[in-house]
Amino acid sequence: MAAIRVDSLTKTYRVPVRASGLRASLRSLIHRRHRDIRAVDEISFSIEAGEVVGFLGPNGAGKTTTLKMLSGLLYPDGGVVEVLGHTPSERRREFLSRITLVMGNRNQLNWDLPAMDSFELNKSIYRLDTAAFEAARDEFIELLDLGGLVDKPVRNLSLGERMKVEVAGALLHRPEVLFLDEPTIGLDVTAQRKLRQFVAEYSRRQGATVMLTSHYMADVVALANRVIVIHHGTLLYDGDLAGLSQQFAGHKTITVTMPAPPPDLTRYGKEIARDVDKVTFEVPRSETSRLAARLLADFEISDLTIEDPPIEEVIERVFESEVGGDEETA
Amino acid sequence: MTALARLYVGWARIAILEQFQYRVANYFYMIGMVAEPVIYLVVWSTVARQSGGSVGGFAPADLAAYYIVWTLVRNMNIVLTPFAWEQRIKEGELSAELLRPVHPIHRDLAYFGGWKFVVIIMWLPIAVVLTLVFRPALDPTWLEIGFFSIALWGGFFVRFFALWALGLVTLWTTRVSALFNLYFTAELLLSGRLVPLSLMPGWAQSLANFLPFQWAFQFPIEVLIGRRTTSEIWFGLGMQVLWTVVALGLTALLWKRGTRRFAAVGG
Amino acid sequence: MNLFRLAWAHLKVGSMNEAQYRVNFFIQIFQSALALGTGLIGLWLVFNQTSDLAGWSAPELLAVMGVHIIMGGVIQTIIQPNMARLMGDVHRGTLDYALTKPADSQLLVSIREVHIWSLVDVVTGIVLLGVAVTKMTRGVGWIDSLGFAAALVLGAVMIYCFWLILTTTAFRVVRVENILELFQGIYQAGRWPVGIYPLWMRGSLTFLIPVAFAVTVPAESLTSRLSTGTFMVAVVFTAALVVVTRIVWRIGLRYYSGASS
Numbered sequence: 001m002a003a004i005r006v007d008s009l010t011k012t013y014r015v016p017v018r019a020s021g022l023r024a025s026l027r028s029l030i031h032r033r034h035r036d037i038r039a040v041d042e043i044s045f046s047i048e049a050g051e052v053v054g055f056l057g058p059n060g061a062g063k064t065t066t067l068k069m070l071s072g073l074l075y076p077d078g079g080v081v082e083v084l085g086h087t088p089s090e091r092r093r094e095f096l097s098r099i100t101l102v103m104g105n106r107n108q109l110n111w112d113l114p115a116m117d118s119f120e121l122n123k124s125i126y127r128l129d130t131a132a133f134e135a136a137r138d139e140f141i142e143l144l145d146l147g148g149l150v151d152k153p154v155r156n157l158s159l160g161e162r163m164k165v166e167v168a169g170a171l172l173h174r175p176e177v178l179f180l181d182e183p184t185i186g187l188d189v190t191a192q193r194k195l196r197q198f199v200a201e202y203s204r205r206q207g208a209t210v211m212l213t214s215h216y217m218a219d220v221v222a223l224a225n226r227v228i229v230i231h232h233g234t235l236l237y238d239g240d241l242a243g244l245s246q247q248f249a250g251h252k253t254i255t256v257t258m259p260a261p262p263p264d265l266t267r268y269g270k271e272i273a274r275d276v277d278k279v280t281f282e283v284p285r286s287e288t289s290r291l292a293a294r295l296l297a298d299f300e301i302s303d304l305t306i307e308d309p310p311i312e313e314v315i316e317r318v319f320e321s322e323v324g325g326d327e328e329t330a
Numbered sequence: 331m332t333a334l335a336r337l338y339v340g341w342a343r344i345a346i347l348e349q350f351q352y353r354v355a356n357y358f359y360m361i362g363m364v365a366e367p368v369i370y371l372v373v374w375s376t377v378a379r380q381s382g383g384s385v386g387g388f389a390p391a392d393l394a395a396y397y398i399v400w401t402l403v404r405n406m407n408i409v410l411t412p413f414a415w416e417q418r419i420k421e422g423e424l425s426a427e428l429l430r431p432v433h434p435i436h437r438d439l440a441y442f443g444g445w446k447f448v449v450i451i452m453w454l455p456i457a458v459v460l461t462l463v464f465r466p467a468l469d470p471t472w473l474e475i476g477f478f479s480i481a482l483w484g485g486f487f488v489r490f491f492a493l494w495a496l497g498l499v500t501l502w503t504t505r506v507s508a509l510f511n512l513y514f515t516a517e518l519l520l521s522g523r524l525v526p527l528s529l530m531p532g533w534a535q536s537l538a539n540f541l542p543f544q545w546a547f548q549f550p551i552e553v554l555i556g557r558r559t560t561s562e563i564w565f566g567l568g569m570q571v572l573w574t575v576v577a578l579g580l581t582a583l584l585w586k587r588g589t590r591r592f593a594a595v596g597g
Numbered sequence: 598m599n600l601f602r603l604a605w606a607h608l609k610v611g612s613m614n615e616a617q618y619r620v621n622f623f624i625q626i627f628q629s630a631l632a633l634g635t636g637l638i639g640l641w642l643v644f645n646q647t648s649d650l651a652g653w654s655a656p657e658l659l660a661v662m663g664v665h666i667i668m669g670g671v672i673q674t675i676i677q678p679n680m681a682r683l684m685g686d687v688h689r690g691t692l693d694y695a696l697t698k699p700a701d702s703q704l705l706v707s708i709r710e711v712h713i714w715s716l717v718d719v720v721t722g723i724v725l726l727g728v729a730v731t732k733m734t735r736g737v738g739w740i741d742s743l744g745f746a747a748a749l750v751l752g753a754v755m756i757y758c759f760w761l762i763l764t765t766t767a768f769r770v771v772r773v774e775n776i777l778e779l780f781q782g783i784y785q786a787g788r789w790p791v792g793i794y795p796l797w798m799r800g801s802l803t804f805l806i807p808v809a810f811a812v813t814v815p816a817e818s819l820t821s822r823l824s825t826g827t828f829m830v831a832v833v834f835t836a837a838l839v840v841v842t843r844i845v846w847r848i849g850l851r852y853y854s855g856a857s858s
Contacts, residue, residue: 507624
């Protein structure tokens with residue numbers, strides 16, 4: 001049985017519409033006009049236990065709404081959602097004890113007290129027995145290199161340290177499903193990396209399913225073996241990262257390094273970058289090996305690299321492909 | 331001078347627009363605030379009825395008049411709380427204000443002044459309801475209404491500058507809550523807010539004469555309900571002017587000294 | 598029962614939180630002293646002019662004041678802080694955390710915060726009550742004392758229900774500071790026995806904002822004025838309020854979660 005199953009999931013928001021100006025505001029007192037926004041429009045996917053899935057989409061695409069429906073915070077307007085065999089919106093105790101939600105810019109640990117005190121609170125809420133609680137706590141302290149951080153008031157920690165203790169606290173009850181909403185937002189590179197490593201390790205050890213939304217491609221590339229792309233509430237792509245490039249970016253890049261300053265190579269293909277000793281081409285996928293072979297044959301090459309375009313670029317193209325609708329998203 | 335006047339009008343206008351936006355919040359506040367005088371009124375009316383019809387020279391209908399006018403005067407003398415300075419310093423607003431070419435007191439005065447117009451309008455329906463319920467003995471002459479209008483604003487100015495000056499103490503130390511609470515307690519008892527001063531013991535009344543509190547509270551009330559003779563009214567208006575000047579002087583002194591210290595110590 | 602274990606855990610954390618700010622303790626003591634002084638002065642002024650107020654003697658009114666302060670302390674310690682936090686959570690989007698925990702959400706949002714320094718008021722009120730009781734000509738019997746304790750608990754529960762209903766229904770329209778000011782203004786009416794107010798006020802202070810049940814009724818029990826009828830009304834009304842509060846909370850949650858039905 002899939003850990004997460006979503007079928008034709010739909011969520012519509014009713015938003016009041018009002019133009020600016022005095023006359024319009026008076027009119028709206030009598031006649032309220034509304035617009036229905038389909039935040040999530042019949043999306044379907046299925047995630048097995050142990051998968052780590054990146055959930056991508058621009059702001060307002062419906063990511064957070066979907067995550068909220070999966071964690072039981074929102075009632076869907078249509079379709080089916082099932083997590084660990086439960087209907088999330090029923091918010092049963094057994095369901096809530098097996099999941100966790102972490103939102104990047106919103107803390108739940110007590111601000112003025114050391115994290116350890118908040119951990120004890122979670123122990124009580126999740127009814128953990130002391131042995132299990134201490135084992136988890138010690139494991140996470142080690143994995144995240146928390147050391148004395150848990151004994152300092154949370155407000156005295158740096159942003160990165162705060163996020164680490166937040167995540168540790170959120171996993172003490174060893175949930176099987178993790179919903180992470182922009183967990184690395186605002187963190188520096190080192191902190192991001194540490195957090196990613198931890199999540200990956202936890203998921204591996206626990207066999208936990210992770211659904212992660214992020215704007216940082218590095219998160220997705222490092223953690224997720226599968227991405228789901230959503231825009232304007234609809235599913236655009238569901239598969240692995242490599243496939244994403246393949247489907248939406250019809251080209252690759254070839255970068256050649258020459259010992260001597262390279263001459264004009266425009267007849268070989270589209271040059272997109274040029275340096276003292278390097279030239280980068282953008283080439284249609286089908287042409288890749290042919291161009292590479294020609295360059296190798298015609299010139300003295302010290303280095304040649306064939307790459308997919310940067311994932312951010314691919315994502316941008318995916319989003320741009322849905323034109324004319326940005327004003328409608330909330 | 332006209333530039334400053336234009337600034338005042340501008341700020342007052344913003345205050346009116348903003349506070350009208352917050353009318354629900356304003357009404358919640360006003361209704362909660364009306365509870366206080368109504369409680370005093372009921373208690374003292376009960377005492378009056380039990381004491382042969384009047385207490386301290388006030389019959390129940392007089393008490394009703396006193397406390398109903400109280401609600402307007404109270405709304406008018408709500409000004410910048412001295413507690414606001416702690417936040418201004420902490421949030422860096424004070425430093426920002428010090429960089430501006432206009433003294434911050436102008437904006438506060440203009441804002442609260444403008445707000446009072448909204449307050450007066452919102453108060454009218456409340457006054458109607460209270461009058462219908464408690465039947466006050468209120469029958470002012472046109473002269474009394476005229477004097478009252480002046481005394482009402484006079485009370486506003488007295489309290490505005492007094493509390494502005496008090497708040498400046500925060501420039502020296504942030505441990506001010508005890509001092510402020512003490513001030514407000516003294517004011518509660520010696521301004522005519524809790525009870526008309528004639529119901530306080532003699533020594534308290536004498537003490538009150540040396541303090542500014544009653545000129546922002548009891549004096550305007552008694553002007554409208556007809557308990558002051560014309561000469562007493564002129565005297566009272568003079569006292570309002572006097573105390574405003576004193577408070578202004580104190581403000582100027584404390585501001586100069588305080589900002590110098592603040593700039594030296596840092597925000 | 599797990600309910601108590603959870604409540605106790607939160608109480609501990611909440612208290613630890615507040616205990617850090619020791620200066621608040623002294624500020625609270627000073628403020629309580631000022632409030633007590635003002636209250637006593639008010640009482641003294643009244644009794645300068647008359648020997649009793651609507652049949653209540655001076656010690657009896659002192660007892661009313663004592664109950665008023667005790668109840669005020671309870672409200673400031675555990676009821677208001679949680680309601681303020683609930684509103685804050687809704688505005689900042691952090692209520693989601695409380696809703697994804699495997700514990701009853703209403704319980705959770707009602708016990709998270711504890712403003713322990715307001716317990717100073719509870720102590721002050723108890724002391725005042727003790728003084729008042731010793732000065733009362735009529736003694737206080739066992740039944741009166743039990744009735745007092747029961748009425749106090751019922752009153753506190755009613756105030757809690759009132760606050761939660763108001764917070765749940767009004768959070769979109771007003772900020773908690775406005776509700777706070779409104780409540781604090783009206784709560785002052787409880788300093789005096791509710792019987793002195795005109796009928797329409799008495800009704801509002803009983804069934805709309807249960808100040809009468811929170812202060813006057815316990816005081817009535819202590820001064821042998823409480824009729825069994827009134828007590829039964831208190832019991833029934835509390836039970837009804839608890840049920841209504843639960844329903845309102847559930848509806849509020851469904852609304853918050855965007856349930857269309």
